Amino acid sequence: MEPSNDVALDIIVTNVVSVFRTRCHLNLRTIGLEGSNVIYKPEMGKVLMKLRKPRITATIWSSGKIICTGATSEVEAKLGARRLARCLQKIGFKVRFSDFKVVNVLAVCSLPFQIRLIEFTKNNRPIASYEPELHPAASYRIKNLRSTVQVFSTGNITVTGPNVQSVASAVEQIYPLLFECQKALS
Amino acid sequence: MMLSSANTLPKLYLSVIEDVIESIRELFCDEGVEGRVLDNLRQLWESKVIQSKAVEGFMKDNNPSNFVLQLPANYSQSLHKPTVVIPAAQNVPSFSSKASSCGSVATFSLPAGITYPVQIPAGVTLQTASGHFYKVNVPVMVTRGAQHVLNPAAVARSSALTHLSDPGPAASVCETPLNRQSADGASLSASNAQSEFTLDGIEFSPQPADMSTPPAQALRSDYSRQQREQSTALPDLQTEAAPDIKLETELQTELKFNQLLDITQLDGVADSSSDTEEDDDDDDDLGLVGEKEFLGMINATEEEELEEEEDPLNSGDDVSEQDIPEIFDTENVIVCQYDKIHRSKNRWKFYLKDGVMSYGGKDYVFSKAVGEAEW
Numbered sequence: 262m263e264p265s266n267d268v269a270l271d272i273i274v275t276n277v278v279s280v281f282r283t284r285c286h287l288n289l290r291t292i293g294l295e296g297s298n299v300i301y302k303p304e305m306g307k308v309l310m311k312l313r314k315p316r317i318t319a320t321i322w323s324s325g326k327i328i329c330t331g332a333t334s335e336v337e338a339k340l341g342a343r344r345l346a347r348c349l350q351k352i353g354f355k356v357r358f359s360d361f362k363v364v365n366v367l368a369v370c371s372l373p374f375q376i377r378l379i380e381f382t383k384n385n386r387p388i389a390s391y392e393p394e395l396h397p398a399a400s401y402r403i404k405n406l407r408s409t410v411q412v413f414s415t416g417n418i419t420v421t422g423p424n425v426q427s428v429a430s431a432v433e434q435i436y437p438l439l440f441e442c443q444k445a446l447s
Numbered sequence: 448m449m450l451s452s453a454n455t456l457p458k459l460y461l462s463v464i465e466d467v468i469e470s471i472r473e474l475f476c477d478e479g480v481e482g483r484v485l486d487n488l489r490q491l492w493e494s495k496v497i498q499s500k501a502v503e504g505f506m507k508d509n510n511p512s513n514f515v516l517q518l519p520a521n522y523s524q525s526l527h528k529p530t531v532v533i534p535a536a537q538n539v540p541s542f543s544s545k546a547s548s549c550g551s552v553a554t555f556s557l558p559a560g561i562t563y564p565v566q567i568p569a570g571v572t573l574q575t576a577s578g579h580f581y582k583v584n585v586p587v588m589v590t591r592g593a594q595h596v597l598n599p600a601a602v603a604r605s606s607a608l609t610h611l612s613d614p615g616p617a618a619s620v621c622e623t624p625l626n627r628q629s630a631d632g633a634s635l636s637a638s639n640a641q642s643e644f645t646l647d648g649i650e651f652s653p654q655p656a657d658m659s660t661p662p663a664q665a666l667r668s669d670y671s672r673q674q675r676e677q678s679t680a681l682p683d684l685q686t687e688a689a690p691d692i693k694l695e696t697e698l699q700t701e702l703k704f705n706q707l708l709d710i711t712q713l714d715g716v717a718d719s720s721s722d723t724e725e726d727d728d729d730d731d732d733l734g735l736v737g738e739k740e741f742l743g744m745i746n747a748t749e750e751e752e753l754e755e756e757e758d759p760l761n762s763g764d765d766v767s768e769q770d771i772p773e774i775f776d777t778e779n780v781i782v783c784q785y786d787k788i789h790r791s792k793n794r795w796k797f798y799l800k801d802g803v804m805s806y807g808g809k810d811y812v813f814s815k816a817v818g819e820a821e822w
Contacts, residue, residue: 311822343760356760
């Protein structure tokens with residue numbers, strides 16, 4: 262029962278969040294009126310702009326800071342961010358594409374077995390924490406990877422981390438621990 | 448359902464026009480502008496509405512002192528079918544829709560509450576839906592009779608007037624006793640009329656109304672703009688002339704300012720400090736050169752490296768959006784207020800109120816509208 266046998270785990274990256282700056286002040290009202298596919302929220306001081314091609318949603322502040330969400334890969338996130346900056350440039354702002362950084366990656370993975378969460382938590386204190394009254398999943402924080410894994414008893418897990426690499430590593434790291442605590446009699 | 452809106456729409460628009468005109472009458476006077484100008488404005492407005500064909504059966508009620516007579520709409524119709532229509536006040540709407548559908552004969556509308564027979568004294572000026580004026584030289588009697596007379600004669604005359612109006616041959620009410628005789632004969636074919644009337648003794652000297660014929664588009668946008676101006680409390684985002692212009696100039700000055708900044712700040716090639724705001728945006732050369740220089744410096748910080756390499760947002764190459772369906776060129780618009788606009792992921796729900804929709808060239812007015820869309 263080698264935990265690290267050749268199991269092909271499907272890690273699906275569902276969301277990549279990134280930020281960048283335009284290095285210039287943006288007039289939100291202008292963007293709201295003239296931009297296409299925009300939602301202006303003056304009460305919150307931001308404009309949402311949605312793109313179809315990489316399906317992303319960007320939150321734009323007047324300071325020029327932009328958060329881009331919804332991409333499915335780091336490359337896509339960058340591409341989408343650039344397209345967005347291009348859109349703003351076309352509206353007329355002197356946009357510079359700078360400080361692009363991926364800040365969060367969310368991935369899900371479906372394990373082929375169910376998990377005994379209480380046992381898992383006991384085995385992995387204090388890294389793992391489980392509070393069934395608050396949330397049905399046990400959360401496992403990997404400090405050095407700066408990633409968090411949420412483990413559900415069904416065998417589904419969600420992983421969040423600063424980049425795709427760390428997410429993949431987190432799954433690899435946690436797999437054997439989960440394998441030990443699976444519900445199916447091992 | 449459509450019919451119901453067609454019924455009330457002309458009245459609504461008429462009342463809007465009435466309100467506006469009356470409320471600015473005093474202003475006009477104060478400014479020293481003649482009242483005639485205001486009346487011209489009104490006629491122009493009404494004729495534009497008709498021309499736009501956005502409303503069915505738009506009948507004008509000019510002046511309380513005049514009244515307008517209504518003629519059976521379609522000659523051929525009246526021959527084949529017993530569709531003679533005469534305005535009792537409550538029938539006015541239904542008539543108007545018929546009238547517009549053929550667009551041929553002069554349509555007049557009688558004011559509400561009128562009872563037949565009606566006598567039109569001499570010297571009264573009548574106005575048709577198409578904007579032509581007819582002066583009644585001889586006293587006319589409009590009666591409710593078993594025979595309907597006018598149609599054949601009217602249509603016979605329509606050819607005389609074809610040149611005068613745009614929306615199809617404007618009909619003529621013109622009537623000489625001679626014509627009337629022949630009309631009498633022909634009228635027997637009609638039957639089942641709700642009511643008919645006769646007109647005799649009207650001589651008409653058409654004075655073409657002051658109708659300019661601007662292109663249809665300008666008409667409609669003009670009209671819709673006026674409509675918009677009348678709608679109450681539009682949300683801020685609705686475009687009106689002034690803020691638009693202001694925005695434009697704002698943007699332009701901003702652009703100009705930035706350009707100015709650019710010009711003054713173009714100091715050198717390799718801008719080592721990466722937090723300068725205005726940069727080599729329009730100078731691809733500078734960007735390239737900068738890149739080369741940095742490639743030499745292996746120890747460049749990550750930030751600077753990133754900036755230099757990726758700075759030129761290639762004008763139009765790969766990063767440009769290349770607008771996916773720009774299916775947006777449409778004449779269909781809705782101008783309204785909103786109760787709630789809601790979105791979940793890409794499903795949108797609209798709860799709208801008090802608005803006008805121009806769809807397929809027709810206007811529809813609503814007090815509540817609900818919509819759903821997927822983006």
